[in-house]
Amino acid sequence: MSISDNVSRRMVEGSWIRRMFEEGAILKQRIGEENVFDLSIGNPVMEPPPEFDRELKKLVENPMPGMHRYMENAGYAETRAAVATQLSLETGIDFNINDIVMTCGAAGALNVVLKTLTNPGDEVIVFAPYFMEYGNYIDNHGGIVTVLPTDEHFIPELDVLEATVSAKTKAVIINSPNNPSGVVYSKELVHQIGELIGKKESQFGTQIFLISDEAYRKIIYDGLEYPQVFHHHPRSIVTNSYSKDLGLPGERIGYIAAHPDCRQVDGLMSGFIFCNRILGYVNAPALIQRVVRSLQQVTVSVAEYQKKRDFLYSHLVEMGYSLIKPQGAFYMFPKSPMEDDVAFIRELQQWNILTTPGRGFGFPGHIRVSYCVADSVLEGCLEGFKKVAQKFKLC
Numbered sequence: 001m002s003i004s005d006n007v008s009r010r011m012v013e014g015s016w017i018r019r020m021f022e023e024g025a026i027l028k029q030r031i032g033e034e035n036v037f038d039l040s041i042g043n044p045v046m047e048p049p050p051e052f053d054r055e056l057k058k059l060v061e062n063p064m065p066g067m068h069r070y071m072e073n074a075g076y077a078e079t080r081a082a083v084a085t086q087l088s089l090e091t092g093i094d095f096n097i098n099d100i101v102m103t104c105g106a107a108g109a110l111n112v113v114l115k116t117l118t119n120p121g122d123e124v125i126v127f128a129p130y131f132m133e134y135g136n137y138i139d140n141h142g143g144i145v146t147v148l149p150t151d152e153h154f155i156p157e158l159d160v161l162e163a164t165v166s167a168k169t170k171a172v173i174i175n176s177p178n179n180p181s182g183v184v185y186s187k188e189l190v191h192q193i194g195e196l197i198g199k200k201e202s203q204f205g206t207q208i209f210l211i212s213d214e215a216y217r218k219i220i221y222d223g224l225e226y227p228q229v230f231h232h233h234p235r236s237i238v239t240n241s242y243s244k245d246l247g248l249p250g251e252r253i254g255y256i257a258a259h260p261d262c263r264q265v266d267g268l269m270s271g272f273i274f275c276n277r278i279l280g281y282v283n284a285p286a287l288i289q290r291v292v293r294s295l296q297q298v299t300v301s302v303a304e305y306q307k308k309r310d311f312l313y314s315h316l317v318e319m320g321y322s323l324i325k326p327q328g329a330f331y332m333f334p335k336s337p338m339e340d341d342v343a344f345i346r347e348l349q350q351w352n353i354l355t356t357p358g359r360g361f362g363f364p365g366h367i368r369v370s371y372c373v374a375d376s377v378l379e380g381c382l383e384g385f386k387k388v389a390q391k392f393k394l395c
């Protein structure tokens with residue numbers, strides 16, 4: 001075989017999300033799109049807000065000389081300044097442009113951060129259930145992924161973390177609001193994780209980074225306040241994205257924000273800028289950097305997503321499914337009534353409902369249901385969910 005064994009193996013293990021997406025495309029072709037209830041992928045249904053179109057139109061109608069040329073690998077100073085100002089406002093910590101690197105989405109941000117930090121064999125801790133691409137991203141840069149279990153509410157267990165962090169630990173990745181569980185970590189928990197990492201740094205004489213993947217930070221419900229990670233560990237790095245909260249996943253735009261104390265970490269920010277370049281991203285897309293600059297306080301309608309959550313959650317609970325009410329993002333993670341979560345998603349598939357098995361998130365025995373879809377899809381899937389609930393006598 002001419003392709004690498006590692007890539008070959010990872011392709012076979014594959015992404016369940018993509019696999020279901022592709023199976024869905026075939027099914028839609030066969031029986032018509034309106035007859036398939038595709039809850040398998042987090043591709044936001046909502047169009048970007050009107051402010052996005054307005055800014056884009058302004059740019060296109062008033063082109064500036066050189067606006068499509070190469071730029072600094074960190075991104076436009078004006079855009080980084082806008083991100084820094086917004087973060088200062090939200091955190092009360094003084095960020096400036098030197099703390100920000102614009103990236104090709106959160107995925108680009110995570111790869112840049114991991115490339116910059118990881119020596120071969122360094123360990124990076126993640127908590128299951130987790131966005132499975134983390135495993136691929138960590139492997140991309142020679143790191144070893146260490147997956148830790150969570151409790152019955154999908155919350156990290158501090159004693160397990162304490163027992164796992166070692167002299168080889170380079171980073172801990174957290175993701176809140178979480179894909180796939182929808183759980184939002186409390187301020188106390190983030191504080192305890194930060195404190196524990198600090199203690200371990202002193203014990204081993206190492207630096208351990210807390211990477212907070214905040215792709216869903218602004219999609220948060222019930223008036224919950226988002227706990228900022230920056231207050232809880234000086235070596236905290238946020239990877240963020242406009243994919244979900246502005247509905248722009250195809251445009252590939254996000255950023256890295258490092259705690260201002262990281263200015264003391266030798267070469268860290270220059271490392272990010274260098275890796276943005278040598279990973280082949282070079283810089284985040286020019287046009288969209290200019291557009292998001294003035295959209296720092298704009299989001300798609302979170303109330304609309306909350307309505308979708310309330311609708312699906314209340315129906316699934318009434319049917320007897322066991323699930324934790326999501327507090328953010330746009331996924332829920334019900335327990336599979338069968339031990340084999342793949343067998344269970346096949347049961348739902350018989351009713352043309354597409355979901356993703358929990359094992360696609362390192363957490364078998366559950367399924368992920370993505371509700372960033374049209375209301376008609378949510379209404380249409382209820383009958384199938386009900387039939388399956390009856391079959392498994394959930395009520």
Ligand SMILES: Cc1ncc(COP(=O)(O)O)c(C=O)c1O
Pocket residue numbers: 042104105106107108131175179213215240241242243249253254
């Ligand atoms: C938890 C999480 N992190 C990162 C990403 C990547 O987002 P982006 O489109 O910004 O690269 C996703 C995408 O679904 C995600 O769910």
